[in-house]
Amino acid sequence: MGYSPISATAILSLLFMFSSFSEVQSTSFRIVNKCRYTVWPGILTGADRTVLTPTGFTLKSGRSKTISAPKSWSGRLWGRTLCSTDSTGKFSCVTGDCGSEKIECAGSGAIPPATLAEFTLNGDAGLDFYDVSLVDGYNLPMLVVAKGGTRGVCSSTGCLVDLNGACPAELRVARGNGNRRGVACKSACEAFGEPMYCCSEAYNTPDTCRPSVYAEYFKHACPRSYSYAYDDKTSTFTCAGADYIIIFCPKPFTSQKLLGARKEVADLPLVNKTMMYIGSRHSKGASR
Template identity: 35%
Template sequence: MSFRNISMYYFVCVAVHGITLANAATFSIQNNFPYTVWAAAAPGGGRQLDHGQNVFGVGGARIWARTGCEFNESGQGKCQTGDCVGLLQCQGYGLPPNTLAEYTLNQFDGQCPSELQTPCGRNNPCTVFKTDEYCCNSGKCGPTNFSSFFKERCPDAYSYPKDDETSTFTCPTATNYKLAKMKLESLSPFFFPFVALCFTVATAATFTIRNNCSYTVWAAAVAASAGGGGKRLESGATWDLNVKPGTRGARIWARTNCQFDEAGRGRCKTGDCGGRLKCKAYGKPPNTLAEFALNQYKNLDFFHISLVDGFNVPMEFSPTSGLCKKGIQCTADIVRQCPKELKAPGGCNNPCTVFKTQQYCCYYGKCDPTDFSKFFKARCPNAYTYPRDDPSSTVTCPGGTNYKVVFCPIGSPHLEMVASMSQEE
């Protein structure tokens, strides 16, 4: 889901300006695109914005643009991206892909310890220090000075992963609830979603990357590994990645025919990421992509295999824990069958990479499948093949699920062909 232009993270240019008022923040949302978008805000808001139009609204926790929408007079309908359960006036978060402006206001009145401060909020100590003392990754752990700071100010809220279970409340089914604003001299009403985001007990997801190809690949991971990710994998080798909760816009791919020096500088025939062994940027097409976002809408993980950057190595992307069982494979003989217009050394390009037109790249508005996208879809029906492909190509699992990404998965009918081809090159 390339996150440049498909699936979960289709980037939309929306200008959001914060204007300070006496007791509230007003956000001016402007549409500078030549086409209509449907602005959305959670909690509770949404409206159509034609080109150049503005809308003013008082705070929420998340703002985004929806595209390709149709609504009836009662505000019921659907959108191609960012849809919020078919409502014009959103009551919840939008369905990915959607670019998000997220914020919290008036947090902690400047009392936050300096070690936990960030430009846009206040960190939990686990986020900063990443040690068992603060993250409770194993066994029992107790309160710390930092968790006590939060607990003193919000005694009923969870402040660390093994906090007092009485901080969770129960009520009979069908109970009604309200969220009341607090006095201005106390905490902002947006404190509560902040606490929920920071202190929900969430564990890192383990991604096991395995090379089942008969040749060496150089696995790459961006946004899934702190400081950049990449590792040489001989045939049969694995690489385990612990990916932090809430990770978005992440992708894993295989690079082929690489050469690197001792400093980790070099180049690859396919999937090269600026000549680095440990990638800090996305790879150069063509490359088969495993893309994902963790702990998103309703605490679900979203993942898929994407061919929007082309194809170089067969791939499997599957859950390995919990009750989630559905995985995805793309193991077809795409390199050898690749249309001549899309052929590339070591792989098969997506048509957007070659032609760079609206027809193939879906830069804005609606677009349809093409003969080239149908070529990929016929061979890998569960993979994303163009930016507006069937949303069912994205699979969801509960947050906290572990996964595996396998290059040249066992049982691939074209495994030997792909391996020998790479070795020859």
């Protein structure tokens, strides 16, 4: 039996189809701890999505772990600090705790304040949507880098600055036991609970909810991070076919230099250079 030759158009169509198919099959998250202390990452999967596992683990200083995310996954990742297990076997953390009483969060999210990396993979037009949010407060510097993207802007985002030491007193979270060193920084919503800070009730639209002086503090230090609920325009990024590196405690100057070579396009710089020095005196504090 003879075979009809395949046209060049058909071959190109097949190649495009397979390329598009492979683009959305899986995404890897490489989670890197560059802090001088152990971090316990937590992961929460969005509703009706395949659960990403593990949901929590230990990541020592200088170590990394790569996790494969299924097609169309959505959820958030964060770091927990100052964690320990008591005599009864109960596991807890001073910041970012998920309340599961175990290393794995098992479907529980971060208790504010916590720096969050948020992802929706293979969303509208096949693009991944991602951001680093300080809407629920801040506990760790974090950087998200998209690698190998085929479409979209694929810019890096995050908060490279250690804000704990310079956190406004009314938002500061201290470790306790007489230690007043800041280990996290609350959002104004959590600190005061007022609708104008929470973008709720009469302030639940983009027109009525404006950034507070506290949101502007976060935005000034970390220009590409979400600072309040309607901070979408400069804080949400898209990419297709990428894998992601999530770094805890990236070095601001080193990160700026490395990412500068990528010639990324974004409305705002990754970090306000006038703020980079503020965490230098406090970078060791969370390990104690």
